[in-house]
Amino acid sequence: MKNLMENLIKNNMEPYFVEKAEDVVPLVKTLIKEGETVSAGGSLTLKQTGITELLKSGKYNFLDRSKDGLTQDDIREIYIKTFGADTYFASANAITKNGEIYNVDGNANRVSAIIFGPKQVILVVGVNKIVDTLDDAIKRVKEISAPCNTKRLSCDTYCNKTGHCISLDNGGEKMTDGCESDGRICCSYTVLAHQRAKKRIKIILVNEELGF
Ligand code: SF4
Numbered sequence: 001m002k003n004l005m006e007n008l009i010k011n012n013m014e015p016y017f018v019e020k021a022e023d024v025v026p027l028v029k030t031l032i033k034e035g036e037t038v039s040a041g042g043s044l045t046l047k048q049t050g051i052t053e054l055l056k057s058g059k060y061n062f063l064d065r066s067k068d069g070l071t072q073d074d075i076r077e078i079y080i081k082t083f084g085a086d087t088y089f090a091s092a093n094a095i096t097k098n099g100e101i102y103n104v105d106g107n108a109n110r111v112s113a114i115i116f117g118p119k120q121v122i123l124v125v126g127v128n129k130i131v132d133t134l135d136d137a138i139k140r141v142k143e144i145s146a147p148c149n150t151k152r153l154s155c156d157t158y159c160n161k162t163g164h165c166i167s168l169d170n171g172g173e174k175m176t177d178g179c180e181s182d183g184r185i186c187c188s189y190t191v192l193a194h195q196r197a198k199k200r201i202k203i204i205l206v207n208e209e210l211g212f
Contacts, residue, residue, distance in 0.1 A: 001205070004130065007099030012195040014202045021208055024049040024124055031122060031202065032060070032087050039063040039082040041090035041110030044152070045124050045211035051089055065109075079109045083117030090114055091211050092125050093145045094137035095203070101192040102137035104146065106185035114201075115190055122202045126210030134191065138175045142168055146186055148212035155183035 001017060008015040018027060028051060032038060038060045046052045055062045063085060065078045082088060090110050094102040101123065105111045114121050131137050142165035150160035158166040158179050165186075167177035178186050195201055 004095070004097050004099060005205070007097065008203055009099075011099045011193060012198045012201075013099070013101075013192070014199040016202065016204045017207070018204060019207045021049045021206060021210060024051060024204055024206060025054050027204060028054065028122065031120070034059045035061065036086040037061040037063065037084070038087045038089065039065075039078070039085045039113065039118070040088065041113065042066070043089075043091045043124075043211060045091035045126060046089055048210050049124055049206065051124060055089065079113075082109070082113050085113075085118040086120065088113045088118035088121045090121070090123055092123050092129060092203075093212075094129050094131050094140045095125055095205075096134055096137055097130065097132055098134075100134060100137070101201070101203070102134060102141070103190050103192075104141050104186050105188045105190075108188040111188055111190040114192070120200055120202060122204065124204045124206065124210070126206050126208055128209040129211070130205075139173075141165075141186065142173070142178075145212045149185055150183065152212075153185070155181075155185060157181045157183045157185070 005015040018024060038055055040046055040055060063078045063081050065075050092101045093104055103111050131140055147159040147163045150157045166179045167173055175189055
């Protein structure tokens, strides 16, 4: 953990470490101010740590794309406004010991807000997402993140039915190998490495298993 945190600092990101899920909200309250504009990517980790509830508390100007009754145009407007937010919250699909952060998206609204726009980005990451290398990160998405998320989101994909990416069965294990389903959630792949904007990316590492 110490090495990982040092490598994140070398990459101009700002790591924090907490023991438990319930330690995340008190820490986050020190990193954002009431009244600020905030937004978030869809994330089980944010729910499990109480961040989603905090953002919905009315204390922040929450750009909430999950509100009832939104049209596709409303959601698109929220995605565009998110680029101007003070803080964007998400988790990560994997984080390497070398201090790289790997994410794979279907819509790409999450990865685009992480890499550009919001003044700061806070990623909440359970220890189950720490991997040795980027190759392991790629494998983690094919074996765990994507199958669990397609199940959660009821996507009609091979991995939803079998629990692993189709590419692992047909010898195509490269990063972008996968299915041709309309429900595919692996469409845009990002790696955060050394950042030019110092401390814009903050990572809260939680010493518990969270999310996928
Ligand atoms: S490419 Fe398709 S089968 Fe493979 S993990 Fe992604 S959604 Fe599942």
